[in-house]
Every structure is written in C-alpha cells, then in structure tokens.
Amino acid sequence: MIEIVNYSPKYEKQHFEFATKLFGKRRKRRNPDYIYWKFRGEFQKELTSFKLALSEGKIIGQLGLIPCSLKIVDRSIETQWACDLMVDPAYRGKGVAKQLYASAHEQKLITLGSDPSPSAEKSMLRSGYRKLKSSSKEFIPIYLDVPLRMKKLPYKFVQHVQNPFLGIYKQSKYKQEFKELDIFKVDHHSIFTKRDENSLSISVDDSFKAWRFHSFKDYYPGIKLFNLVLTHTYFSGYHHGNIYFITDLELEKKEHFYSIINFILGFLPNKIDRIRFQNNFDDIQLGHRLTRIVYSIKTSIIYYTEDKTLKEQIDGRYFYYTHQDSDENI
Structure with missing residues (x-):
C-alpha cells in the first residue's frame, strides 16, 4: 500500500538518503534548507508543498509544488507549479506518480507545469492536463x-x-x-x-x-x-x-x-x-x-483543474511565461 505524506523534520534524514540515491551526492535537492526555501515553507515545519510517497514506511517517490498566484484578467487564483517528480526505479509503473499528482490536485484548484519531458507531457495530457500557448x-x-x-x-x-x-x-x-x-x-x-x-x-x-x-x-x-x-x-x-x-x-x-x-x-x-x-x-x-x-x-505550459468555470476562463489564452515564474534554474 502506498501512502502520500507531507515532508517534515520526521522525514528529513530518510529523504536525504532517497535524494542522494536518485540525484547524487552533489545535488542540492537533498538538502532540507534548500527544500524548505524552494517550496516556500517554514523551516522545520510540515511542508504541504512537498509530497512524499511511502511504501511500508520507506520513501519511494516525491513531488514538489511551488505555491503562487495565477493572474486571470482582473483576479488572482491560488495555484502551484508541479516539479521535481521522482520515483524510485524499483517502483515505477506502479501508479506512484499518479497518486502523488492526485494528492497535489486536492490541494489547489489549479496545478501548473512548465516544460515537462515529452514522455511526461504525454502522460499528463492523458491524465487531464491541458496545454497553453506560451513564449x-x-x-x-x-x-x-x-x-x-x-x-x-x-x-x-x-x-x-x-x-x-x-x-x-x-x-x-x-x-x-x-x-x-x-x-x-x-x-x-x-x-x-x-x-x-x-x-x-x-x-x-x-x-x-x-x-x-x-x-x-x-x-x-x-x-x-x-x-x-x-x-x-x-x-x-x-x-x-x-x-x-x-x-x-x-x-x-x-x-x-x-x-x-x-x-x-x-x-x-x-x-x-x-x-x-x-x-x-x-x-x-x-x-x-x-x-x-x-x-x-x-515553452510548454500545462495545467490541471476540475473546475469547469476555470477551464472556460483559461483555455485558449496565452501564458506570459518568464524565467522567474516557476522553479526554472533554481
């Protein structure tokens, strides 16, 4: 059984080992201070914007969600950028990523993604994500x-x-x-x-x-x-x-x-x-x-929402994207 939890001090040591295995020893993505900063959380508190997948208490996957606001005409809606998805090779093809994304979608009305890999984009579009024109x-x-x-x-x-x-x-x-x-x-x-x-x-x-x-x-x-x-x-x-x-x-x-x-x-x-x-x-x-x-x-911008009204407001619009909007280059 797979369980989705939020990153917290309880999981720092185990996640450090998971990230070292998957990203390598020199990658900053395993460091707690960087994780709390990147995902805009309070240091050493539960971090709802960084999801972990557990199997029998062992970390087997992760998904980052950077909080931000999407400006639609004259209003802003709380949203999040999905990024840093990683699943242990031994557990791939078993629906881990799908469960991580499902947990993310419960958190905000809209979830955004920028420049996913071709295979990831294909999978996400099949899962209900929609594509927007961009820069x-x-x-x-x-x-x-x-x-x-x-x-x-x-x-x-x-x-x-x-x-x-x-x-x-x-x-x-x-x-x-x-x-x-x-x-x-x-x-x-x-x-x-x-x-x-x-x-x-x-x-x-x-x-x-x-x-x-x-x-x-x-x-x-x-x-x-x-x-x-x-x-x-x-x-x-x-x-x-x-x-x-x-x-x-x-x-x-x-x-x-x-x-x-x-x-x-x-x-x-x-x-x-x-x-x-x-x-x-x-x-x-x-x-x-x-x-x-x-x-x-x-630039490929994709989004997910189950709100029909929001879909009508978003579909067909151009997404003005810059190098400061998501987690690009950090």
Whole structure:
C-alpha cells in the first residue's frame, strides 16, 4: 500500500538518503534548507508543498509544488507549479506518480507545469492536463562553442572563441545609461505592462518577491531590476552558473533590446557563456538574427483543474511565461 505524506523534520534524514540515491551526492535537492526555501515553507515545519510517497514506511517517490498566484484578467487564483517528480526505479509503473499528482490536485484548484519531458507531457495530457500557448525560448551565445556543445557536435576548434557577431550590440549608439532600481519597492505589474490583459501570468506580489527576488545562501543569487534612463524600458535578471537569465522585459522601442544586451555584456563575469530569455512578443524579433538562437520547440505550459468555470476562463489564452515564474534554474 502506498501512502502520500507531507515532508517534515520526521522525514528529513530518510529523504536525504532517497535524494542522494536518485540525484547524487552533489545535488542540492537533498538538502532540507534548500527544500524548505524552494517550496516556500517554514523551516522545520510540515511542508504541504512537498509530497512524499511511502511504501511500508520507506520513501519511494516525491513531488514538489511551488505555491503562487495565477493572474486571470482582473483576479488572482491560488495555484502551484508541479516539479521535481521522482520515483524510485524499483517502483515505477506502479501508479506512484499518479497518486502523488492526485494528492497535489486536492490541494489547489489549479496545478501548473512548465516544460515537462515529452514522455511526461504525454502522460499528463492523458491524465487531464491541458496545454497553453506560451513564449519562445531564445539565447545569445557569447562563445561559438556553446550551440555546438548543446547539439553534441565537435566544438574544441572554437572553444573559448567569442561570438564575432556580438559586435553588433557593442556599437556606441547602443551604449546608453541604465539605473538599478530597488526591485522590492516598485509595483512590478505597473512597470511590465506588456502583459496583455487577456493573457495569463504569475502575480508578482510582495510574498512572491520575498521568495523569488531575494538571494538565498549560495543556492541562488536573487534578481536585479534595471531601467534605461528616461524611457519606459526595463529588464530584470541574474547570472547563475554559466548563464545570464533575463527574467522579464518591457521595451518602449524594440531597438532598446540592443542597449540591454550592450549593458549586460559590460558587467558579465568571464564564466558566463550565454544570455537566455523568453520572447513573449510574437510581433517583435528580439536582437539581431545573426546573434540569437531560437529553440525549435516553444515553452510548454500545462495545467490541471476540475473546475469547469476555470477551464472556460483559461483555455485558449496565452501564458506570459518568464524565467522567474516557476522553479526554472533554481
């Protein structure tokens, strides 16, 4: 018999061993402090947003659920991002994941997912999840070997060779003054106004900011906000590992994206090898076509609800997705 319980101090040691077995010794996902932070819980209290599957008292699976609010037109509804699903190989194919998801669905009216694996997406769509249109995934490689490595092609002959097309952004006409703003004191939704009123998006309230925008130990650096002086052009972002993530964009003119890249290139540490961003503007090409690479598959956002009224309000809408909305990159 399989039992679904919430993560708590009672299970910390056993989960650490389970996560070490499945994720490896160097993975932060086994550390209690990281788990309580990521799933927005109170340290060493019962964590309803992190589910564990037990068989005869032994942990055999897990599912994370990051609490947030989904903005639908003029109201926000409490929801959650499903992530970090893992089942012990010895118990796969026995309905463990299905029971974890069933427990999650009882907790919130809506459950969201972002970019599940092709097999996971297929399974979830069969289980009642529905798919939404969303952003393009794009990046600007700083070194020529980056796209080759991603495609698993030979790259040593261009390793550490800087992308020559970056000079397009380094022109003096794009070198403009940016000012860092206090991201905790501004009204996020009044700055990033390009979120169409008919689209779906995550509500960035004070509680969300306190979680996603602050740094946390050495796990996560936090997000900074910048304004192109004397314009209504803004961007937020952070660098983590070897990537700089632009988390949100507001452009008064599409040419201002060139100035944003010029500015970012001016302060990036040497280890950064690409700049990633989501393009939520169907009618705007962000950056020069010679410098940017667009993923062949767009961001996949799926959702589950049994509420028929909510389905009618959600279906067919565009989901404005950014690198700060879910657990991506943390």
